[in-house]
Amino acid sequence: MKKSFGLCAALLSATLMLSPSASAFDPLTAAGVFTRLAAAPELSNPSVALIDVSTGETVFESNAYSQRKPASTMKLLAAVATLKYLEPSQVFATSISLGTVPDSLVINGEFDPWISMDHRTAVKMKRTSFLRLAFNSLSAAKKNSGGSVKKLKVYYNDLYSNEVATFKAFYKKRGVTTNFIKVSEEKALSLSAEEIVYSTSPTVKEIMNWFLLWSDNVVSERMARLSSKAAGNEFNDKGVAITFKTLLRDLEIDPSNIVIKDASGLSRENKVTARVMAQLLYRVHRDPLLATLIEGLPVGGESGTLRSRYIETAPDAVGLVKAKTGTLTGTVSLAGYVQSGDREYAFVVIADKIRRTNAASDRARKTLDRYLAKIATPLFESTVDSATVVTDLQTL
Numbered sequence: 001m002k003k004s005f006g007l008c009a010a011l012l013s014a015t016l017m018l019s020p021s022a023s024a025f026d027p028l029t030a031a032g033v034f035t036r037l038a039a040a041p042e043l044s045n046p047s048v049a050l051i052d053v054s055t056g057e058t059v060f061e062s063n064a065y066s067q068r069k070p071a072s073t074m075k076l077l078a079a080v081a082t083l084k085y086l087e088p089s090q091v092f093a094t095s096i097s098l099g100t101v102p103d104s105l106v107i108n109g110e111f112d113p114w115i116s117m118d119h120r121t122a123v124k125m126k127r128t129s130f131l132r133l134a135f136n137s138l139s140a141a142k143k144n145s146g147g148s149v150k151k152l153k154v155y156y157n158d159l160y161s162n163e164v165a166t167f168k169a170f171y172k173k174r175g176v177t178t179n180f181i182k183v184s185e186e187k188a189l190s191l192s193a194e195e196i197v198y199s200t201s202p203t204v205k206e207i208m209n210w211f212l213l214w215s216d217n218v219v220s221e222r223m224a225r226l227s228s229k230a231a232g233n234e235f236n237d238k239g240v241a242i243t244f245k246t247l248l249r250d251l252e253i254d255p256s257n258i259v260i261k262d263a264s265g266l267s268r269e270n271k272v273t274a275r276v277m278a279q280l281l282y283r284v285h286r287d288p289l290l291a292t293l294i295e296g297l298p299v300g301g302e303s304g305t306l307r308s309r310y311i312e313t314a315p316d317a318v319g320l321v322k323a324k325t326g327t328l329t330g331t332v333s334l335a336g337y338v339q340s341g342d343r344e345y346a347f348v349v350i351a352d353k354i355r356r357t358n359a360a361s362d363r364a365r366k367t368l369d370r371y372l373a374k375i376a377t378p379l380f381e382s383t384v385d386s387a388t389v390v391t392d393l394q395t396l
Contacts, residue, residue: 025340027052030375031060037349037371038062042363043332046351049278053285053337053344064278067257067271068350071326073335074265076277077244078220079208079293080284081227081263084247088205088292094128095199096137097192098144099155105137106192107156107167108185111229113222114201117166128199130163134170140196152178157188160222209296212324213304217264224263237262248276251283265326274348277335281346285337297322297336300369313366314373321372323347330356332364340375347372 030050038048038060047068050060092112099106115130116122122129142149152171156164164180171178183191201207204223211220224240231246233239241260248255258276261267284290298304301311301318305325310317323336331352338345349368354360 025343025375025377027057027059027343030340030343030345033371033374034060034062034347037368040367040371042354042360042367043349043351044353044355044364046349046353047274048350049274049348051278051282051346053282053346056282058278059345061275064275065257065273067259067273068333069268069328069331069352070265070270070272070277070335070350071328071331071333071352072215072217072265073277073324073326073333073348073350074260074263074270074272075211075215075220076280076284076293076324076335077247077260078224078227078263079212079296080280080290081231081240081243081247082204082208082223083290083293084250085227085230085243086204086223088203090204092201093199094133094197095192095195096133096197097195098140099153099191100193101153101191103141103145103149103151104153104155104191105141105196106188107137107154107159108188108192109156109158109163111158111160111222111226111235112199112201113219113226114207115163115199117162128201130166131170133197133199134167136197138171138174138176149176152176154178154180155183155188155191156180157183157185205292208293212293212296213298215305215325217266220264221262248280251280253279253283265328268328272350274350277348277350278346281335281337281348285344285346294322294337297324309365310369310373313369314376317369317373317376320376320378321369326350327361328352330354330360332361332368334368334372338372338376339379341377342379345375 034048034050038046047063047066049064052059092110094109094112097106112128114127116127117130119129119131141152168178168180207219207223210216211223225235228239228243229235231243233242240263244260245255253276257273259269259271261269284293298306299319300306300309300321320339323334326333332354333350335348338347351364354364
């Protein structure tokens with residue numbers, strides 16, 4: 001009997017050793033790792049927060065209420081606003097038609113955020129090319145006027161101001177004087193004759209995934225403004241600030257300690273706290289709709305702005321960190337999720353007091369990645385086979 005019990009204990013012990021330990025990266029252990037992270041000189045006294053997403057427990061905080069420059073982690077707010085106020089399957093269309101008025105064009109837009117002003121970028125990324133819209137419309141106008149046109153009336157609606165300015169510059173460079181007249185959608189349709197160009201964007205969800213994955217400043221700003229407009233606020237930075245603070249309140253997060261100057265994080269006047277951003281990540285994780293943004297986040301060592309990280313500094317963590325990066329001169333930030341065995345943590349680290357050099361930023365990123373790797377481990381399914389478990393009532 002004693003021999004049987006001893007063999008049983010040995011087998012069970014070996015089985016447990018082969019399975020990932022749930023306690024190896026429990027909150028206490030994770031807090032210890034983040035305590036050392038917060039004290040790392042390379043990060044220069046960062047703002048840090050760590051939450052266990054399974055319980056909502058705040059595991060660790062350091063300077064978590066301190067206002068810091070978020071850099072591009074601000075795009076997380078833009079993504080949440082996108083999902084909250086826009087329909088994920090919505091697309092944006094732009095059509096250009098010959099006008100019913102002689103020597104006129106009609107541009108009927110929907111503030112398409114996907115239009116690229118750079119033709120090479122558009123071709124490479126399979127985006128709508130502004131150059132294609134402008135060239136094809138001018139060619140059609142000339143053909144309709146017998147081969148030449150010197151003056152054009154352009155009726156338009158729902159175009160960005162820089163697009164209108166660029167259209168004017170494009171036509172002027174080619175010897176055409178234009179008069180751009182803003183009209184309603186209904187008026188634009190009534191003035192439209194033969195359609196010349198029609199373009200549609202990918203879905204809202206696909207566009208959101210893009211700006212999260214590649215940290216596209218222009219697209220994130222445009223999506224935030226479209227979200228603001230859909231929420232009933234102004235189509236500008238002021239409206240975006242109101243929209244962001246409203247959605248935080250709706251998620252029961254106090255926005256009083258944050259300052260919003262833009263949606264992309266480019267402004268150095270933006271201020272957030274690690275606590276607010278960590279609470280946002282926790283609520284995103286819990287909400288079925290908002291949680292869909294997680295699949296758009298860069299993955300450490302695999303995709304987007306994290307594709308080159310962890311591969312050398314912490315190879316064991318490749319694929320286990322999903323997070324939004326942020327970089328400004330003197331600022332390195334990262335906010336997202338790390339898989340830690342049978343747990344998952346939401347984390348925010350904002351190091352905005354580092355030296356304003358590329359070398360200092362590189363050291364900060366590598367330090368951050370190494371510490372995150374210390375609690376990163378994959379989730380394995382239990383492999384215990386009940387047929388192999390021997391009890392003390394069995395003989396071998």
